[in-house]
Amino acid sequence: MNAQPLSLPQATYLVAEREVVTRVRSKAFVISTLILLIGIIAGIIAMNFFSERETTTEVAAPDTVSAQLAEIDGVEVTEVADADEARQLVEDEAVDAAVVPDEDSTTGLTIVALTEAPSELLQSLSQAPQVELVNPDAGWSPIRYILAIAFGLVFMMSAMTFGSPVATSVVEEKQTRVIEILLTAIPARALLAGKVIGNTLLALAQIILIVAAVAVSLIVTDQTEMLAGLGAPLLWFALFFVAGFLLIATMFAATGALVSRQEDISQTIAPVMYIVMIPYFLVIFFNDNPLVMAIMSYVPFSAPVSMPIRLFFNEAQWWEPILSIVISLIACALVIMLAA
Template sequence: MSTTDTRGLTSLQGIWLVAEREIGSKLRSKAFVISTAILLLGALVLVIWGGFAAANAGGTPVAVTPDASQYVADAQGLEVTDVADRAEAEELVKSGDVDAAVVGDPSSPLGFAVIADTSVPTQLLLQLAQTPTVELLDPEEGNAALGYIAAIGFGVVFLFAASMFGGTIAQSVVEEKQTRVVELLISAIPVRSLLAGKVIGNTILAMAQILLLAAIAIVGLTVTDQTALLQGLGGPIAWFAVFFFFGFILLASLFAAAASMVSRQEDIGSTTTPLTMLIMAPYFLVIFFFDNPLVLGIMSYVPFSAPVGMPMRLFLGTAQWWEPLVSLAILIATCIAAILIGARIYENSLLRMGGRVKLSEALAG
C-alpha cells in the first residue's frame, strides 16, 4: 500500500482499504487457509461420525411387556428383552441393562409408552410408526449430558476464534511497527482509521468462520437425523453469533491497543497476556460450571464471558426472554468503551519505538 494509492481517500474508504488488506493477507496465507480447512473438515467429520456411530452401534436393547409386544413386532435394529410387567421393565432401565422399555399404557392414545432413564434412544423412536408417550426416570441427568456437550462446543469455538484472530491482530500491529511500514500507512490514513480497518477486517474473517461452523453443524445434524438436538441448538447458536460479533470487536480493539505498546514480536506476550486470560477464562468456567446456575448467571452478564454464558443458559432454558437483550446491551456499551480506550492507546503508542510504552503514558497521550 503506497501513499499515492490512498491520497484523497475519505475516512470510510481508508478503513475499508485497510480491512481489505487484512482480509487479503490472511486469505493469501497458506497456513491460515490450511488450518481453516482442517478445522471445518474436522468439525464436519466429527458431527457426521458421531451421528452415524450412534445409529450403527448395534441393536438398541429394549425391554418389552406382553401388552406392548405387538408394537415392536416389525421393528428393526432392536434387541428385545421380554419382561413380565412395567415394574420389571423400569428396573432394567434403571440398572442400565436396557436403554429403554416399551410398556402398555391405557392412558396413551397409542396404547403404549416408552420409558427411559435420561434420554430416549433415537433408534427406537425411528422404528415406531407413531411417536409414543415418553417418560424419563432421570430427566435432569439427560439435560446435563447435553449441556456438557453444548458447553464444550461454545467454549472451544469462542476460545479458538478469539485467540487466533486476536493474536493475528497483535502480530500485524507489531510487525508494522518493527518494519516501520506504519509510518507510511499513517501518512495517508488517520491512525484511528487504521485501527478500525484492522478490527473490521479480522471481525469479518472471524464471523465467516463462525457462520461456516454453524452451517456445518446444521448440515451434519440434519444428515445424521439428529433433529431434536438441532432444534434445541438453533436459537442458542444464533444468539452466540450475535454475542460473538460484539465480543470479538471488544477483544480485537484491546488486542490492537495492547500490541501497539511494544515494538518487537517477542514482547507481545507482555501486554496481551491479560487479554489471553480473559479469553481462556470463559472456556474453563463454562466447562466446569455448565450446570451451575449461579456461575452461568454471572457469566451471562460479564461482557468478556457473555458470548459463552448467555447462549448456554438459553440452551438449558434457564434464561428469561429479556435477559439476552439486557446482556447484549451491556456488552455493546462495554464494546463502545473498549473501542474508545483502545483507540486512545493505539493512537498514542503506535509511533513510539524502542521499549515498552507504559499504560499510564499511553492513556495520557
C-alpha cells in the same frame, strides 16, 4: 498543494482493507481454512454414518409384556418378576428402560426410564405409550454439551487465529518505526479500529463458511430436521460472535500497544489468552447450570457461547440477547479508546 487529510472513517477503511487483503493473500490462511471446512464436513458425515448403525436397547419387562417386545428388532429383553423389579433395574442403570403394564394408560403400557426414554423403543411400538421418568432433572444433555463444545471451540480458535495477529501487527509497526509515519497521516484510533474491523470481517467470513459447510453437510446426509433446529442458534451465534470478537480483537490491539518489541508480546497477550480460554471451559463444565449460564450470558467474553445455547432451549427472555450485545459493544468502545 497539500493533500486533504483523511477523515477517521476513511482512514479506518484503508487500514481494514489492508488487513483483509494481506490475510486473504496468505497461503497459510487459505490452506488452514480449507482444512477446517473439510474437517467439519467429514465429521458430520462420520457422525451420521455411525448414528445409522444398529444399536441394541436393553429393556426390562415382566413376562406378561416381554412377549410383545421380543419381536422388535434392536430390543434385548430381560424378564423380571414384576414392575417393581423392572423399575429397580432402571434405577440401578442395569437396563436402558423398562416396559411395565399400566391399566391407566391408553396403550396398556408405560415406559420407565431414568432421564429420557430411548427413542428407538418409542419408535418401535405402534403407539407411543406413557413415559415415566425416574429422575428427569439429573440427566446429562448431549445436545447442550455438543453445542457448548462446538460454539466454544469455534469462538476460541477464531479469537486466537485472528486476534493475536492484531497485537503482533501493532508491535511490528512500532518496532520498525512504521507507526511513526502512519500516525502522521491517520489518527491512532483509526489505525487500531481498522486492524480490529479488518480481522473481525475475516473471522466473520470464516464463521459464515463454517455455517454453510454445516448446512450443506446436514442436507447431503438428509438431516434436515437437525438443520431446522440448529438454524436459529447458528444465526444467534454469528451475531454474538461479531460483538464478542470485536472486544477480543480490541484487547489484543491494546496489549500490542503496551510493548515495543516482539520478544515482549507473549507476556502481554497471555492475560487475553486466558480471558478467551476460561469462558470456553466454564461453558463446557457448567452448560447445564442455569445460574452460571445466565451470568455468563452477560459477560462479553462468554456471551457468544452461553447466550445462543440458552436461546436454543428457550431459557432467555427476548430482551436478554439485545442487552448482552449492547454490553459487549460498550466494552469494545471503552477498550479501543484506552488502547488509542
